[in-house]
Amino acid sequence: MTNPAPRPRFAGLDGLRAVAVALVVVYHLFPGSPLQSGYVGVDVFFVISGFLITSLLIRERAEGGRIRLGRFWTRRARRLLPALALMVTVCATAAWVVGGDVLVDLGRQVLGAATFSYNWVSIADGSDYFAQGQPELLRNLWSLAVEEQFYLLWPLLLPLFLRVPSKVGRAAVALVLAAGSAAWLVALTASGALTRAYFGTDSHAFGLLAGVALAFLLQGATTRPAAWMLRGWVRSVVMLAGGVALVLLLSVATLREADTSLAQALLLGTGFSAVVVTAAVWPGSPLGRALDAAPLRMIGERSYAIYLWHWPVLVLLLAAVGVPGEAPVPGWVGLVALVLTLVASEVSLRLVELPVRRRGFGGTLARAGAAIRRSRRGRVRALGAAALSAVLLGGTTAAIAAAPEVSSGEAVVDAGLEALQQATAAPTPSPAGTAAAEHTPVPVPTPTLEPVTGDRITAVGDSVMLASAPSLLARFPGIHVDAAVSRSMYAAPGILRELQADGLLREYVVVALGTNGPIERETLEQIHDLLDEDQRLILVNAYAPRSWTDGVNAELAAFARRYHDVQLADWAGAIGQRLDLLAGDQVHPGTSGGELFAEALAQALQRSQESELRLESIVRFLTQPLADATGRAVGSHAGSPASSPSPSP
Numbered sequence: 001m002t003n004p005a006p007r008p009r010f011a012g013l014d015g016l017r018a019v020a021v022a023l024v025v026v027y028h029l030f031p032g033s034p035l036q037s038g039y040v041g042v043d044v045f046f047v048i049s050g051f052l053i054t055s056l057l058i059r060e061r062a063e064g065g066r067i068r069l070g071r072f073w074t075r076r077a078r079r080l081l082p083a084l085a086l087m088v089t090v091c092a093t094a095a096w097v098v099g100g101d102v103l104v105d106l107g108r109q110v111l112g113a114a115t116f117s118y119n120w121v122s123i124a125d126g127s128d129y130f131a132q133g134q135p136e137l138l139r140n141l142w143s144l145a146v147e148e149q150f151y152l153l154w155p156l157l158l159p160l161f162l163r164v165p166s167k168v169g170r171a172a173v174a175l176v177l178a179a180g181s182a183a184w185l186v187a188l189t190a191s192g193a194l195t196r197a198y199f200g201t202d203s204h205a206f207g208l209l210a211g212v213a214l215a216f217l218l219q220g221a222t223t224r225p226a227a228w229m230l231r232g233w234v235r236s237v238v239m240l241a242g243g244v245a246l247v248l249l250l251s252v253a254t255l256r257e258a259d260t261s262l263a264q265a266l267l268l269g270t271g272f273s274a275v276v277v278t279a280a281v282w283p284g285s286p287l288g289r290a291l292d293a294a295p296l297r298m299i300g301e302r303s304y305a306i307y308l309w310h311w312p313v314l315v316l317l318l319a320a321v322g323v324p325g326e327a328p329v330p331g332w333v334g335l336v337a338l339v340l341t342l343v344a345s346e347v348s349l350r351l352v353e354l355p356v357r358r359r360g361f362g363g364t365l366a367r368a369g370a371a372i373r374r375s376r377r378g379r380v381r382a383l384g385a386a387a388l389s390a391v392l393l394g395g396t397t398a399a400i401a402a403a404p405e406v407s408s409g410e411a412v413v414d415a416g417l418e419a420l421q422q423a424t425a426a427p428t429p430s431p432a433g434t435a436a437a438e439h440t441p442v443p444v445p446t447p448t449l450e451p452v453t454g455d456r457i458t459a460v461g462d463s464v465m466l467a468s469a470p471s472l473l474a475r476f477p478g479i480h481v482d483a484a485v486s487r488s489m490y491a492a493p494g495i496l497r498e499l500q501a502d503g504l505l506r507e508y509v510v511v512a513l514g515t516n517g518p519i520e521r522e523t524l525e526q527i528h529d530l531l532d533e534d535q536r537l538i539l540v541n542a543y544a545p546r547s548w549t550d551g552v553n554a555e556l557a558a559f560a561r562r563y564h565d566v567q568l569a570d571w572a573g574a575i576g577q578r579l580d581l582l583a584g585d586q587v588h589p590g591t592s593g594g595e596l597f598a599e600a601l602a603q604a605l606q607r608s609q610e611s612e613l614r615l616e617s618i619v620r621f622l623t624q625p626l627a628d629a630t631g632r633a634v635g636s637h638a639g640s641p642a643s644s645p646s647p648s649p
Contacts, residue, residue, distance in 0.1 A: 010055070010222060012280025013048055014300030015291025016273075019246075020044035021303040023253050025310045025341070029334035037255045040269030042143045043207040044249070045307075047273040049147050050211020051218075051281075057158055058219055069155055076151045078360060080144070082352045083305050087344075088113050088138065091312040093395025095137055095319075096402060101584035102137055102319040106403040109138040110396065116148035119199040129195040140311035146201050150208050161216075171216040178209035182267055189263045198262065207270045214274055218281065225283035235284060242279020242287045245272040305345035305353065313337045313344065324586035327545030408583035409467075412590050413485060416469035420481055423473050449613065452605040454479035458505050460495050461512035461540070462487040464571075464588060464597070471594035475602065480504055483512075489519040489552075493526040500530065507535055508605060512571070514542030514552040515587065524559045528566065536565050536608045538601065543572040544587045564611060569604035571597055 020041040027038025061067050088110060095102045108125055112118030119142040122129075127136070164170045181203060188197035197203045221229060228234060249272040252265055260268075280288040299306070314329070314337040323330065355364050368385075371378030406414065454476030459465060465472070466483040473479060482495060482504075492513050499505045509531060513519075524539075531537055539560055541553040553572055560568040574596050575581065581593035589597055 010281045011285055011288030012291035015296035016280060017303040018296040018299035021306050028311055029314055029337050031329055034254045037265045038253045040253050040265055043266055043269045044273045046207030047211040047270060047277055050208035051214045051277055054212045054215035057155060067155055072155055078357050082356045083308055083348045086348055086352050087308045089392035089396045091137060092399045093392050094316050096395050096399035098316060098319050100319060101407040103399055103403040104407045107400040109136055110400060113138055113141050116145050118142050118145040123196055123199050129198055135315050137312050137315050142199050146204060149201050167216045167219050171213040174209050174213035178206040181206040186263045210270055210274045214277060222281055229283050238279050238282050239287050242276050245275035248272045302345045302349055305348040306341055309344040310341040313340050324545050409585035409588040412467040412583050412588050413463045416466040419470040419473055449609050452508055456507045459510040462515050464515050465512045467588040468594035468597035471598040475598040486516055487513055488517040489513040489523050496530050509535055510538040512540035515544050518548040519552050519555055538567050538569055538604045540569040541572045543575050567604045567608040569600045571600045574600045
């Protein structure tokens with residue numbers, strides 16, 4: 001099979017690819033860096049792909065009179081599939097070796113990678129790209145799926161666009177479609193469907209369509225530029241606009257979540273990328289030459305492999321060293337992941353991508369067969385490659401077979417939810433039941449104190465309490481537990497008001513809502529003000545690898561010190577010494593961890609009783625002399641002569 005004519009090279013695009021992949025990699029591997037919106041690098045890739053693919057297809061049609069779909073798709077397969085297959089099999093096998101939560105739902109992920117539909121498979125499965133927790137191993141393939149779908153569909157649709165009389169008209173149609181996609185993105189994000197908006201091909205196609213519009217507008221400009229395009233002042237204006245757009249693109253990548261919305265960042269990134277692409281490929285462009293600097297070109301040529309490898313390498317490293325997905329990425333892990341990514345991308349380029357790209361799949365196999373026949377060294381290499389392929393395919397198969405449906409954290413939360421449902425359906429057990437007797441009572445200094453029974457406790461919490469529900473129900477039979485996933489402290493006042501209206505707010509009110517976000521004293525004051533004088537509040541502090549946890553625990557401790565009827569259950573202190581009792585996410589307790597949660601609550605309840613007893617003793621101590629004096633005065637008055645009855649005559 002003869003190789004197709006070499007494609008025209010557009011100045012600056014490899015360098016711009018380097019910028020794009022650098023934004024994404026730094027954003028993922030070093031989340032504490034200034035690039036807080038580095039994900040816009042994906043949209044830079046989309047603009048480049050839309051422009052480049054459309055330009056190549058237009059050129060092919062102009063030269064040959066038609067678009068040879070088979071040849072186009074074969075070129076795309078040569079470019080994309082070898083590196084993708086290598087990454088997926090190596091990382092899946094490594095995940096099998098590491099084990100645990102990194103394997104969750106791996107079969108679905110591999111299916112999405114193999115069918116170019118990762119984004120839609122994830123949407124159908126209900127995955128949340130922005131949720132905290134164990135990240136998916138192959139999650140970065142969502143954007144590759146969007147591009148692959150574009151490569152499959154766009155050559156079929158392009159002839160319809162070419163029926164529009166002028167290239168300006170074609171570009172206008174593409175821009176109208178891009179605006180529609182962007183509007184759909186904005187609508188979805190406004191409704192809260194962030195993952196659907198971000199993953200959807202329809203809602204995230206505006207970058208590709210912007211590149212398409214550029215290709216129509218600049219059709220033939222790089223090979224046969226118009227005279228006006230070569231004028232010095234025109235080129236200066238375009239270069240100035242391109243330079244400013246590049247600076248603004250980098251500035252967008254530094255925006256924090258508080259400074260911009262997801263849709264704003266993506267749309268700004270796409271717009272600035274389109275201007276940079278225009279300036280880079282402009283005839284005689286100094287910006288294109290600057291972006292073609294050797295280091296940038298080298299990174300740009302490897303950008304596809306770098307993008308493929310960086311995310312799964314990071315996920316595998318975090319899982320291997322025991323850093324949960326919700327925790328900040330340690331700097332040394334990011335550095336190791338970067339080094340491994342660069343090594344893997346170089347190996348992929350040299351040994352897999354370039355041979356297939358140059359000789360095709362058949363040519364590569366034929367060359368390998370010739371090497372086997374020609375020399376012993378070739379046979380050894382072929383045998384090694386075959387053995388490695390067998391290991392990787394076997395490891396991938398084993399990883400898919402061993403993959404759990406849910407993470408360890410989700411499993412314990414689901415178990416807690418099931419326990420609560422069963423407790424709701426079953427009759428409330430007696431507080432003096434055997435389950436309470438199975439636990440050794442916490443030693444108390446005052447023998448008159450009895451452990452608080454479950455029928456005196458209302459507990460409101462998040463998924464940590466939900467995971468601990470089986471232990472709470474066993475330790476405190478009859479306890480009323482109201483717990484749900486992703487709750488924060490701001491929801492507590494409303495929940496407590498509903499429980500109060502339903503008559504379910506008991507003597508001891510337990511609130512454990514510090515896991516999912518910061519808290520404010522005002523919210524705690526509202527909770528405290530809702531309680532009656534004879535009710536006691538127990539606040540449970542938080543343990544989670546999240547930035548706000550220390551502040552939450554400090555605020556809870558200060559509030560508990562402020563009021564005599566508030567006690568702090570030190571869950572963080574208890575589980576901090578036994579992290580082995582947590583699920584893989586290092587947030588949710590397993591069975592033994594749930595028992596520790598219940599024990600921390602029992603100790604806080606005991607302290608609350610002791611505090612109440614001390615307060616009563618103090619009140620009695622202070623009021624007893626007055627009561628005694630009053631009693632003596634009354635007795636003296638009753639025994640005086642003036643008050644005695646007169647003797648009978």
